[in-house]
Amino acid sequence: MRISLFSLGTRGDIQPFIALGLALKAAGHQVVLATGSDHEHLVRDYDLDFHSLPCRFSDYLATPAGWASFAPGRSFYFGLNSIWGAMRGEAEPLFWGCWEALRGTDVAVCSPTAIPAILLLQRYQLPWFLAMLAPALATTAFPSPSLPIRAFGRPGHYLTHKLVTRRFWKVGRDVTALWNQLTPLVPHRPGPERGTQLATFVAASPQVIPPPREWPSNVHTTGYWMSPRTAAWEPSSDLQRFITEHEPPICVTFGSMPDPHPEAFQAMVLGAVRRARQRAVVVTGAGALGAIPNGADVIEIGAAPHDWLFPRMRAVVHHGGAGTTAAGLMAGVPNVIVPLLADQPFWGYRVYDLGVGPRPILRRHLTEDRLAGAISAAVRDEAIRDRARALKYGMRAEDGAARALELIERYLAGRTHQ
Secondary structure, eight states: OOEEEEESSSSHHHHHHHHHHHHHTTTTOOOEEEEEEEGHHHHHHHHOEEESSSSSSHHHHSHHHHHHHHTTOOOOHHHHHHHHHGGGGGGGHHHHHHHHHTOOOOEEETTOOOOHHHHHHHTTTTTEEEESSSSSSSSSSOOOOSSSOOOOOEEEEHHHHHHHOOOOOOOOHHHHHHHHHHHHSSOOOOOOOOEEEEEEEEETTTTTSSTTTTOOTTTTEEEOOOOOOOOOOOOOHHHHHHHHSSSEEEEEEOOOOOOOOOHHHHHHEEEEEEEETTEEEEEEEEEEEEOOOOOEEEEOOOOOOOOGGGGGGOOOOOOOOOHHHHHHHHHSEEEOOOOOSSTTHHHHHHHHHHSSOOOOOOOOGGGHHHHHHHHHHHOOHHHHHHHHHHHHHHHHHHOOOHHHOOOOOOOOHHHHHH
C-alpha cells in the first residue's frame, strides 16, 4: 500500500512523521514524506522517499519578519496572520506540489498544516488520518495549545479551542479560498465512497496528555512518535570527556528557534547557568544562541541526538517544542522550559503541572535571576527528579509510531470489509 505523509514546519514538526514513516516502511508499505525542501537531507538520511514542497518555514522564521511574527509579546493571531500572508505567494505552487505527492496514493496521514493535501484527499475520494503533535481538539480539560494560558476554567478551556479554530480559518480564508478554486481543476477520480477522515492521532504520551472523556472514539492518543538516531552520528571525544570528567552537566538547547539578538540572549542564558553553578552543554542549533567559546564550564556543539544527549544530563533547558519536550521527558530528567512561541507555553505548563520541571518562564519575562533559580530548582529538588524518573519508565513502555501503524492498518482493514 502506498501511504503519503504530509507535514510542514520546523524540524520538530517533521521528525515524528519520519518515525511513523519508518514504522510503515518496516511493515511493508510504500511511504513518501512530503514536506518543505529544507528538510530533504533529514528525510533522506533515514532512507525514506521524499517529495519536496515549496514551503521553507524554517527559513521564514529566521527572517526579521518571521521573528517579528512571534516575537515575545506578540499574539497568536498576529503570528498566524503573518504566516498566512507569507504563504500567499506560495499558495498555488504548494497546492500543486501536494497534488503531485498524492499521485498513486492509497491513504494519507496529514498534519493540520497540510490544508491543500486535505482538500485534495476529499477531491480524490481517498481515506486519510489527521496527526497532531499538540492536542488541538476541543475539550474542557485544558486550554488550546495555541494560547499561552495555563488554566482558564473548564468552560473557558472549551471556548479557547473554538476561538482558535474560528480564527485560524478566518485569517486563512483568502488562501483557503484560492485552494478551493484550484481543487475542481484536479482530475476527479471516481470511487464508491467519498474521501473521509478515518481517525485523528494525537502523537503524545497518554501519561502526559490523558485523553479527555469528551473526545470521540476515533481520536487516539498513541504515545510519542520517536525516530531512532542515524547510525552515522558519533559524539566527539571532547564532548565525551566534558560529560564524564565531572558530575553530569545540564544541556541548553533552543532547537530550530532563532532570536533577533542571539548574543544578548546567550549572555543571559550563560549568566544564569553560571549563577546556578552548573556546567553546560550548549547546542547552538538554528541560532537562538550565538557562538560560545568552550571552557571548563561550557562546551558548544552544533547538534546531537536528543536520545543520546539528554539522558546524560542533570537537566535540560529548552524552548518547549513538542519533540524536544518529548525527548526531555523520555530521558527522565527535569525540564526547564523557556517558551518562545506557538504551543511551547502549553508544554511548559504541562511539564510544571506534572511536577517534572519548574514553572516555565515565558521569553518576554526571562531574566538571568529567574532562569538561574529555575535551573537550581531543577537540579536540586529531589521530588522533581524522582517524578521525572518515574514518568520516564512509564513512557518507555509506549511505542507511539507502532501504535499508529496498528491503528492505520485496523481502520483500513475495517474499511475493506465494509
